[in-house]
Amino acid sequence: MSLHFRLFLFGAIFTLSAPVLADNWSLDFDRNNIKVYTKQEKGSAHLHFKGVSVYATTIERALEVMRDVSNMHGWLYSCYEPKLLKEEGENSRLVYMKNSTPTFFISDRDLILRQLFDNPSEDYASLNLEGLPNEIEPVDGLVRIPHFQGLWEFRKVNQNEIEITYSGSFDPGGKLPTSITNLLVSDTPYNTLLNLRKYVEKQ
Secondary structure, rough: OOHHHHHHHHHHHHHHOOOOOOOOOOOEEEOEEEEEEEOOOOOOOOEEEEEEEEEEOHHHHHHHHHHHHHHHHHHOOOOEEEEEEEEEEEOOOEEEEEEOOOOOOOOOOEEEEEEEEEEEEEOOOEEEEEEOOOOOOOOOOOEOOEEEEEEEEEEEOOOOEEEEEEEEEOOOOOOOOOOOOOOHOOHHHHHHHHHHHHHHHOO
């Protein structure tokens, strides 16, 4: 049995059995100190995701990692060949990236994001992500992701730790069945938050 088929079955079981939170988030799993949730929003066929974990680092260090496009492929799940397209201001910029897919017969995707940084206090910061599919011309061999909305939140827990939350929703585009993409959506926050640990926690 292939890894992705096992993940498919695993996701199906958890989707049916996961407890529902007061704000309609359902806990998919809690693994490696990472909690991953999903929920269905009215008017959208695609599940929204949320991942939460605590890191031994500071908000300043986490924001530093977020701003470093050159290393983004190392921690952002499925991302490769990221590049900065445009600095729109001190806290706003456009970033382009390609995204790998799990099998050779499904085309890779690409994505243009506007990143908006906000650091209103020493105890909290955020990074809003807005997909801009029409910002540049289509790229041959890639499927443009038509919708992406995301939010990173960084909250100080104590002098040594912060809580990082990564949430959002996306439509991968193309002809992938929504039922399949929804069963695998939890991979995005989980693997991203897992990879992020080695970048934000100073060794």
